[in-house]
Amino acid sequence: MPDRIEIFDTTLRDGEQSPGASMNEQEKVQMALQLERLGADILEAGFPVASQQEFDGVRKVAGVIKKARVAGLARALPGDIERAAQSIEVAERPVLHTFIATSDIHLKHKLRMSREQVLEAADKAVRLAKSLIGRVEFSAEDSTRSDLEYLAQVVQVAIDAGADVINLPDTVGYTTPDEIYAMFRYVISNAPGSEKVLFSSHNHNDLGLAVANALAAVRAGARQIECTVNGIGERAGNTSLEEVVMAMKTRRDQYPYECGIVTEEITKSSRLLSNITGLVIPYNKPVVGRNAFAHEAGIHQHGLIANRLTYEIMTPESVGRSRSELVLGKHSGRHGLAKRCQELGYDLTEQEISQLYEKFIGLADRKKEVFDDDLRVLIVTTRDESFEVYHLEQVRTTGGDPAMALVKLRKGKQEFVDTATGDGPVDAACMAVDRIAGVNGRLQEFSLRAATPGKDALGEAHVAVEFNGRAYTGTGASTDIIEAATQAYLSALNKHLALRESQATEGKTG
Numbered sequence: 234m235p236d237r238i239e240i241f242d243t244t245l246r247d248g249e250q251s252p253g254a255s256m257n258e259q260e261k262v263q264m265a266l267q268l269e270r271l272g273a274d275i276l277e278a279g280f281p282v283a284s285q286q287e288f289d290g291v292r293k294v295a296g297v298i299k300k301a302r303v304a305g306l307a308r309a310l311p312g313d314i315e316r317a318a319q320s321i322e323v324a325e326r327p328v329l330h331t332f333i334a335t336s337d338i339h340l341k342h343k344l345r346m347s348r349e350q351v352l353e354a355a356d357k358a359v360r361l362a363k364s365l366i367g368r369v370e371f372s373a374e375d376s377t378r379s380d381l382e383y384l385a386q387v388v389q390v391a392i393d394a395g396a397d398v399i400n401l402p403d404t405v406g407y408t409t410p411d412e413i414y415a416m417f418r419y420v421i422s423n424a425p426g427s428e429k430v431l432f433s434s435h436n437h438n439d440l441g442l443a444v445a446n447a448l449a450a451v452r453a454g455a456r457q458i459e460c461t462v463n464g465i466g467e468r469a470g471n472t473s474l475e476e477v478v479m480a481m482k483t484r485r486d487q488y489p490y491e492c493g494i495v496t497e498e499i500t501k502s503s504r505l506l507s508n509i510t511g512l513v514i515p516y517n518k519p520v521v522g523r524n525a526f527a528h529e530a531g532i533h534q535h536g537l538i539a540n541r542l543t544y545e546i547m548t549p550e551s552v553g554r555s556r557s558e559l560v561l562g563k564h565s566g567r568h569g570l571a572k573r574c575q576e577l578g579y580d581l582t583e584q585e586i587s588q589l590y591e592k593f594i595g596l597a598d599r600k601k602e603v604f605d606d607d608l609r610v611l612i613v614t615t616r617d618e619s620f621e622v623y624h625l626e627q628v629r630t631t632g633g634d635p636a637m638a639l640v641k642l643r644k645g646k647q648e649f650v651d652t653a654t655g656d657g658p659v660d661a662a663c664m665a666v667d668r669i670a671g672v673n674g675r676l677q678e679f680s681l682r683a684a685t686p687g688k689d690a691l692g693e694a695h696v697a698v699e700f701n702g703r704a705y706t707g708t709g710a711s712t713d714i715i716e717a718a719t720q721a722y723l724s725a726l727n728k729h730l731a732l733r734e735s736q737a738t739e740g741k742t743g
């Protein structure tokens with residue numbers, strides 16, 4: 234029997250920390266459910282002490298996930314550990330993940346602690362964690378820049394204190410395959426008790442080596458890989474789940490290991506994440522990029538027709554991509570639409586299906602063929618509407634300098650119209666929205682892309698807008714790009730207003 238590798242997914246924690254990837258509670262839950270279908274063994278749901286919102290998100294995920302383990306992250310501090318324990322205690326199989334840095338550079342400049350103090354803190358943290366939650370993972374932050382002898386000492390302390398999993402992260406994305414191999418070999422053979430625990434590898438991709446480093450760590454004896462969907466994460470990201478899993482699957486001769494990932498769920502997971510966060514997947518991204526299975530060169534195409542093995546090392550079907558995308562049209566009906574959404578990995582309520590169906594018909598009127606990617610965008614924008622305070626009725630703009638916009642919004646039965654000028658039509662439309670709602674939003678990020686190829690493509694707009702010092706994301710979609718952008722801006726505003734109202738009511742009741 235080949236060795237089993239545990240897949241520890243940190244899309245909801247390390248991934249969510251990457252700029253532009255923040256998710257609300259509902260989005261986290263939706264992504265978590267998909268990650269469970271994907272077959273991840275452990276889901277790291279967040280860093281509970283970071284904020285109340287983060288705590289609630291982790292607790293929600295812990296409550297809905299039944300099969301996978303759910304991990305919560307905590308620094309090696311009693312307050313962090315207790316808070317993390319509270320947030321994950323509702324999980325069927327909770328894991329408390331605590332960490333402290335072990336490199337001299339972190340000890341000196343960040344922690345301002347001596348090596349002895351860190352040993353003591355690690356010991357205390359693991360013991361406290363273990364007393365609260367049955368399974369504990371300990372991470373020696375910045376392992377790959379730590380003194381090897383000292384690292385083995387810290388690991389021994391954590392094992393003696395009861396840690397079940399020891400993670401040796403390449404926090405700054407600095408190591409190389411040969412070096413990480415040597416590090417794991419050294420620690421596993423020099424830390425007494427290492428045979429009792431599971432070793433884990435967590436890598437960052439600053440030098441593009443994260444996947445290679447994870448595989449080298451496995452060769453050296455690690456049996457858990459920490460990774461994220463689409464490789465999202467701090468800076469250049471983490472080990473990409475789909476790449477490391479497909480490397481093991483495709484090169485079983487080199488990596489004779491098994492894992493529980495249902496590879497056919499990879500594409501769905503990747504697209505869902507991209508839609509929720511608005512983070513675009515590069516066209517040439519291995520496994521999940523638009524072009525990952527597209528063969529352009531004539532000589533390749535010719536070879537493929539003769540025999541797929543000539544140029545194809547893995548099939549698109551094996552990662553859940555169909556060679557031809559299913560197309561829906563006006564006559565697909567409500568039932569066909571609901572079925573397709575389910576196949577794409579979205580669990581929608583009856584009410585959401587009804588709202589979606591209306592939009593779908595509207596789009597099918599303007600665009601003959603509705604592709605999977607169109608549907609994904611419609612679903613995300615429909616979900617955003619659960620926060621709806623203002624509804625966009627109309628937006629009209631004229632170019633020129635300055636550009637002018639007329640915006641008509643509806644709130645319940647009331648209608649509001651205002652005009653504004655700005656630097657370009659999108660800016661003008663956002664200003665008009667601000668005037669109506671009496672707010673002052675600061676657009677921090679704005680991206681626009683076509684959901685599908687073609688002149689009649691559905692334009693998908695993603696924004697991050699700051700209202701009163703807090704950033705909200707919004708998504709909008711329309712075959713008209715100004716309308717898509719205005720909708721995205723309005724959806725961010727609606728989230729802000731919905732939150733403000735809920736806080737106002739909370740204040741009243743207690």
Ligand SMILES: [Zn+2]
Binds near residue numbers: 437467471
């Ligand atoms: Zn990390």
